[in-house]
Amino acid sequence: MKAAKVKSIGAAQSPLLGAAMFTPAVLYILLIVGAPFALAIFYAFSDARIGSTDLHYVGLENFRSILQSPSFRQALQNSIVFTVLAVTIVVICSTMLALALEKPFRGRGLVRFLILLPFVAPVSLGTIGWKWILDSIYSVITWVLVQLHFFTPFNAPMWLGEPHLAMGSVICVHCWRLIPFATVVMLAGSGAIPKEIPEAAEIDGAGYFRTLFQIKIPIMLPIILVAVLFSTVFTFTDMTVVFILTAGGPFDSTQTLPSLAFATGIQGSDLAAGAAISLFLVPVLIAAAYFMLRVAHRAEVV
Amino acid sequence: MAVVETRNITKVFKEGELGAVNNVSLATHEGEFLVFLGPSGSGKTTLLRMIAGLETPTSGDILIGGQVVNRLTPRERRIAMVFQSYALYPHLSVYKNIAFPLKAQNVPRDQHRQKVEWAAGLLGIGKLLDRKPRELSGGERQRVALARAIVREPAVFLLDEPLSNLDAKLRASAREELEQFHKSVGTTTIYVTHDQVEAMAMGDRVVVLHQGVVRQIGTPKEVYEDPADTFVATFLGSPPMNLLEYSDIIVGFRPEGFLPSDLVPGQKRVTFRYKIKYVEYLGAERVLYGNIEGGHFESKEIISRLSWNMPSGYEAGAVHDFSIAESDLRFFDRKTEKRTHPKPYPWQ
Numbered sequence: 164m165k166a167a168k169v170k171s172i173g174a175a176q177s178p179l180l181g182a183a184m185f186t187p188a189v190l191y192i193l194l195i196v197g198a199p200f201a202l203a204i205f206y207a208f209s210d211a212r213i214g215s216t217d218l219h220y221v222g223l224e225n226f227r228s229i230l231q232s233p234s235f236r237q238a239l240q241n242s243i244v245f246t247v248l249a250v251t252i253v254v255i256c257s258t259m260l261a262l263a264l265e266k267p268f269r270g271r272g273l274v275r276f277l278i279l280l281p282f283v284a285p286v287s288l289g290t291i292g293w294k295w296i297l298d299s300i301y302s303v304i305t306w307v308l309v310q311l312h313f314f315t316p317f318n319a320p321m322w323l324g325e326p327h328l329a330m331g332s333v334i335c336v337h338c339w340r341l342i343p344f345a346t347v348v349m350l351a352g353s354g355a356i357p358k359e360i361p362e363a364a365e366i367d368g369a370g371y372f373r374t375l376f377q378i379k380i381p382i383m384l385p386i387i388l389v390a391v392l393f394s395t396v397f398t399f400t401d402m403t404v405v406f407i408l409t410a411g412g413p414f415d416s417t418q419t420l421p422s423l424a425f426a427t428g429i430q431g432s433d434l435a436a437g438a439a440i441s442l443f444l445v446p447v448l449i450a451a452a453y454f455m456l457r458v459a460h461r462a463e464v465v
Numbered sequence: 466m467a468v469v470e471t472r473n474i475t476k477v478f479k480e481g482e483l484g485a486v487n488n489v490s491l492a493t494h495e496g497e498f499l500v501f502l503g504p505s506g507s508g509k510t511t512l513l514r515m516i517a518g519l520e521t522p523t524s525g526d527i528l529i530g531g532q533v534v535n536r537l538t539p540r541e542r543r544i545a546m547v548f549q550s551y552a553l554y555p556h557l558s559v560y561k562n563i564a565f566p567l568k569a570q571n572v573p574r575d576q577h578r579q580k581v582e583w584a585a586g587l588l589g590i591g592k593l594l595d596r597k598p599r600e601l602s603g604g605e606r607q608r609v610a611l612a613r614a615i616v617r618e619p620a621v622f623l624l625d626e627p628l629s630n631l632d633a634k635l636r637a638s639a640r641e642e643l644e645q646f647h648k649s650v651g652t653t654t655i656y657v658t659h660d661q662v663e664a665m666a667m668g669d670r671v672v673v674l675h676q677g678v679v680r681q682i683g684t685p686k687e688v689y690e691d692p693a694d695t696f697v698a699t700f701l702g703s704p705p706m707n708l709l710e711y712s713d714i715i716v717g718f719r720p721e722g723f724l725p726s727d728l729v730p731g732q733k734r735v736t737f738r739y740k741i742k743y744v745e746y747l748g749a750e751r752v753l754y755g756n757i758e759g760g761h762f763e764s765k766e767i768i769s770r771l772s773w774n775m776p777s778g779y780e781a782g783a784v785h786d787f788s789i790a791e792s793d794l795r796f797f798d799r800k801t802e803k804r805t806h807p808k809p810y811p812w813q
Contacts, residue, residue, distance in 0.1 A: 357552065359548045359549075359550050360552050362519055362548070363552035363553075364554075364569070365519070365538070366517060366518075366519070366544065366545065366546045367540075367569050367570075368540035368570040368617075369569040377565075378554055381556045382554075382556055
């Protein structure tokens with residue numbers, strides 16, 4: 164009581180202190196997130212190009228030309244496929260891993276460390292490693308399959324060179340990177356279930372799968388939702404894996420919206436079109452952010 | 466209904482360490498309310514969890530209804546258990562919580578509603594069926610947990626400190642309800658508690674456990690009046706039994722037996738000069754803390770308990786003659802701490 168009173172008086176007496184404490188965060192968000200976002204909106208309605216100081220207002224011209232471009236439609240479709248498949252795989256695998264790692268066993272610490280490893284390694288380094296693993300000539304996977312006589316060296320699959328295989332490879336590498344993060348989130352969720360609850364289910368006569376699907380997973384649902392939302396955002400906006408592994412090829416078959424925006428706006432020096440493409444990510448991200456806030460709020464209430 | 470029996474069961478969690486439960490053999494009677502009583506860490510919950518099938522005994526056998534169930538899953542043992550935290554399923558309504566055991570044991574769906582309503586009616590929670598556990602009070606949660614336990618009509622009930630999360634007032638009424646409930650269902654019940662009042666009030670018999678060992682099994686009257694050893698003597702009763710040590714004997718007497726001399730009838734009594742140090746006033750009774758003056762037991766601390774209608778004048782600082790009837794003395798061997806026969810004792 165007394166402490167609370169002192170605290171409120173302190174806060175009332177120095178509004179400046181409060182503002183001073185708050186400013187770095189506000190500045191950070193304005194400069195790093197707000198300014199580029201405003202700039203992207205501004206460019207999307209202009210004819211900005213790299214290497215030119217001319218700038219004209221062109222209205223919705225950029226959006227019209229993007230919507231007509233087959234590359235954009237392909238990228239939008241790829242983004243959706245990439246996100247849906249990757250998030251599904253990530254959520255299923257991380258739930259399984261979290262449940263497997265719940266009970267103590269010999270070497271659990273080591274397994275947990277190994278699972279976390281991909282997440283702490285720099286994305287680009289890890290992905291470059293995968294680029295070699297999936298390389299058309301030096302691929303170890305191909306080498307092993309050839310040694311096992313599944314293929315001859317001449318008809319071996321080109322992991323990054325055939326449209327469907329390339330998409331599959333990109334999704335797999337992305338999952339490899341995201342699963343550790345999702346697993347940690349899930350472990351927090353499954354660890355929060357009091358151990359009496361599955362025990363009560365066992366006593367009540369439920370087998371392993373009934374306990375899993377009717378008790379544990381429903382209780383974990385809010386945290387699973389958090390993992391889904393974060394994975395969706397990370398996947399939908401990611402271009403590192405695509406860019407390093409395939410650069411969108413072959414024939415745009417792995418091009419996603421972020422990588423297309425980068426290829427058009429930066430590499431193709433059409434800043435305005437790049438900005439317009441990236442703005443198409445906004446509705447999805449706003450929806451995800453809205454649900455994240457709702458889930459967070461609900462988690463607080465419960 | 467069934468009888469639960471344990472034969473020499475032992476549970477060692479870490480090799481080389483002392484077992485949590487050591488060589489416990491006991492058996493319930495048909496339809497009995499048996500209480501496991503002990504301080505925390507006495508192994509009572511571990512013992513219960515082994516009977517439930519949630520822990521595997523390191524050695525020994527568990528029998529339910531005459532059949533060895535060591536290898537059976539909890540579900541096959543036909544037991545129901547109420548946990549200390551109630552362990553209600555937080556995402557399911559009260560109705561679905563109670564119906565869960567029926568669903569899990571593949572009881573035909575058309576019987577669910579009738580059985581759930583029967584169980585809920587028995588515990589007076591018929592109106593709460595649509596609520597979620599988080600919308601219930603502690604007492605209501607406890608009843609839901611009980612309803613979930615009885616709905617499948619188990620052979621044995623296991624209750625793990627089900628009242629310890631309730632506040633004091635609710636606990637007393639819940640205790641009474643549990644007793645009534647046990648009388649009406651008549652199922653063999655094992656009840657774990659660290660609260661001696663609960664144990665004495667509810668148990669047909671009480672099993673006193675300490676460090677994983679059974680110290681005594683008996684009716685509440687037996688364990689209170691004829692404790693088997695000094696642990697039982699001091700664990701039961703509040704304030705505990707007074708103990709006086711002399712050579713190889715320990716003699717004990719209850720504080721309520723140590724009274725002003727003129728209130729102890731008969732010639733066969735032992736008398737001390739008793740100096741009162743301070744008095745706790747508890748309403749229905751007064752607890753006196755003081756020392757013996759003179760003799761072998763000079764300045765030995767002794768507790769006396771006087772009921773509210775005793776004469777006044779027993780205040781801090783006063784010195785009086787206090788006595789115990791010889792029939793109220795209990796003798797223990799000093800080495801084994803077990804009960805022994807009365808022996809001549811150099812009182813003064």
